[in-house]
Amino acid sequence: MFKATPNPPEADPVSPYSTLHSKKLNAAANKALDHYLKPHINRLPSSQDRAMEMFTVVPDANPEALTIQTYETFSSVSILLLDLAESLEDKPRHLAMAIYQLSELGLMLVERSLANEAAIKVT
Numbered sequence: 518m519f520k521a522t523p524n525p526p527e528a529d530p531v532s533p534y535s536t537l538h539s540k541k542l543n544a545a546a547n548k549a550l551d552h553y554l555k556p557h558i559n560r561l562p563s564s565q566d567r568a569m570e571m572f573t574v575v576p577d578a579n580p581e582a583l584t585i586q587t588y589e590t591f592s593s594v595s596i597l598l599l600d601l602a603e604s605l606e607d608k609p610r611h612l613a614m615a616i617y618q619l620s621e622l623g624l625m626l627v628e629r630s631l632a633n634e635a636a637i638k639v640t
Contacts, residue, residue: 581634588627595620 574583598617602610 581631584627584630584634588624588631591620591623591627595624 595617598613598620602613602617605613
C-alpha cells in the first residue's frame with residue numbers, strides 16, 4: 518500500500534534551479550558541446566595551448582639537419598638518464614635505465630638514418 522507523503526518542501530525562491538529556462542539550458546548545452554567538440558572555434562588559446570606551440574619545426578627544414586638535431590637530442594637525453602639512474606635505487610633506477618635503453622634505441626635509429634642519408638648523397 519502507498520502511504521500519503523507529507524507536503525513537499527517549498528522551493529528556495531532565490532535558487533537558480535527553482536525554474537527551468539529552456540533557452541538558458543539549450544545555450545549552456547551548446548556551449549559545453551562546442552567546448553569539447555569544437556575546441557578551437559571562437560576560443561582564445563589558453564596558456565597551455567601556447568606552451569605546446571613553443572617549439573615548432575618549420576615545414577621546409579633540411580632533413581639532414583633534422584636528423585642531426587634528433588641525434589643530439591637523444592644523446593643529451595641518454596646522458597641525463599644515466600646521471601639520474603646513478604642517484605636512484607631499486608625500481609626507480611630500473612625505470613630510468615629502461616628509458617635510457619629506449620633512448621639508445623632512438624640513437625641507433627637516427628644513426629642508421631644518417632648513414633642512409635650519406636649513402637644516398639654518395640651515389
